[in-house]
Amino acid sequence: MTDQQDLAIRARGLVRRFGDLTAVAGIDLDVRRGTIFAVLGPNGAGKTTLLRMLATLTAADAGTATVMGHDITTAPHKVRASIAMTGQFASLDEDLTGRDNLVMLARLWGFRSGAARARADELLAAFDLSAAARKQVKNYSGGMRRRLDIAASLIVTPGVLFLDEPTTGLDPSARQGVWHLIRQLAGAGVTILLTTQYLEEADQLAERIAVIDHGRKIAEGTSRELKAATGSGFLHVSLADPGQCDAAAALLMQHLGGSVQRSPEGAELSVLAGSATAANAALAALIEAGFDLTDFRMGAPSLDEVFFALTGGPDRAKDGKRNTTEAMT
């Protein structure tokens, strides 16, 4: 049991319903101070609702939570004084300049106008936005908006920073930039709770990952633990001819049992082998049957495989990705 003083967020049995839909169906969460914690799940899993409850934007129907030691229900004002939230869509005033947006927020925090301007300029410089400081936000690119939005959350250093899908809709280089920033923030001692539907993002950034689906937490741990829980000793096989996938998969299943995962883009098959001896026998059988292998290796499952195993197959996850693209267009 972690010492409670050490926890930035402690949630027990959080529930939120919207009419007949139970968006969050009883979630427990412990987030240690100064760490990056990722909530991973497909669209509609309840990630955003969970975050909004912790950020006091949505009331919980049941359960309790404290953020930086303050109860979200009985002391929301104290919670607000120690958090910042960057939502899925840049919450900025598009008509104002980037600088005006930051100055406005700094003054709402109580900085006098001179100090507010100084803090705004400092943040603009830090986020590489000085050149665009006097442009209206409506003229910013997606990456610039996201940076300004995160800067707006850092006027006063928050105890906990909530980031709701911080890189959704960003191009790869802008995404790298935001990741870099998140690591720097964590380095500065800010606890970060982020939601994501990108496994790679959770893998790259977070010390701990909670996988949620249908409003429930279905697994939690470090990325390594999650991979280990799904089973080690995975055999990955790449075929020269993708057309042979079905036949090869059938043969692997016959030798090793269990289900064979197929990579979505290429002709890679992954299957739980159990032991190196069993894997060796299966490989020999493949070669004997005349399959042309370009590569094979033993290893831990990828986080994708963990995710599919936990949420019930790649079909649903693909579904989630398709919805995201639609939502972004």
Place this chain on the structure above:
Amino acid sequence: MTDAAAQTARMSPADTAQNDVTIAALRQVAPPRAPGPVSNALVFGWRAILKFRHVPEQLFDLVMTPLMFTLLFTFVFGGALAGSTGDYLQFFLPGILVQTVVFNSVYSGMGLSTDFQKGLFDRFRTLPIWSLAPFAGLMVGDVMRHLIAGGIILGIGLILGYRPEAGFVGTALAFALLLTIGFGMGWVFIVLGLLVRTPMTVMTLGFTILFPLTFASNILVDPATMPDWLRSFVAVNPVSLMTTALRGLMAGTATLTQVCLALIAPVVLTITLAPVVLWLYRRR
């Protein structure tokens, strides 16, 4: 530098200067002493004023309709309606001021709806501020809008030959009444802004309510020639009561009763809708 280029530059190990700046900005910054509600509200007011600077087009929107009304009605219908354009303008100008303020009260509802749509209110609500401060800011924007639009219409009227018999004091009192009217009407559209998802819908709904209300009033013509059923509506239409009081104030003939009748709607709207706004906001 393009956005992507900036990102790439940040990622390269050579660019440590940018890193240093970033790290410096991320030092622990403690919150200053918590500001009071008035200070919060003033910041939102400042935002409303900034919007005028950054979006000067909105002034055009504010003034164009009343300006067209003034010019069209005065020169096209004025002679026919009142014998001469000068006489008509004298009758019409206080009315168009009321119409301007009533129409422009839609804007704060639209602004509110935009803020919600953009998620800006989520940010405000995660700040430790007085929860009604954003609304107070809307009111500041409203007052500015009403003063600017009213001032321009009055200025045009003076150029065209309108003369308020009650002079400066009467006009100032009339503007005080105008602001009260705008304040009261504003609640209707703030409620709409909280209920309706898109700013355009707020505007469409707003004008659906306001067009009949302002036309079936004594703003444009003396209701004496209207059919009985309409005249009885016009007589109790709050817009008519406001217009009568405003005419009286600017002509120096207003009675206390007239002013009180004009204040009924704004006062009733404020008393009934302010709690509704609070409830809707907290629930949302």
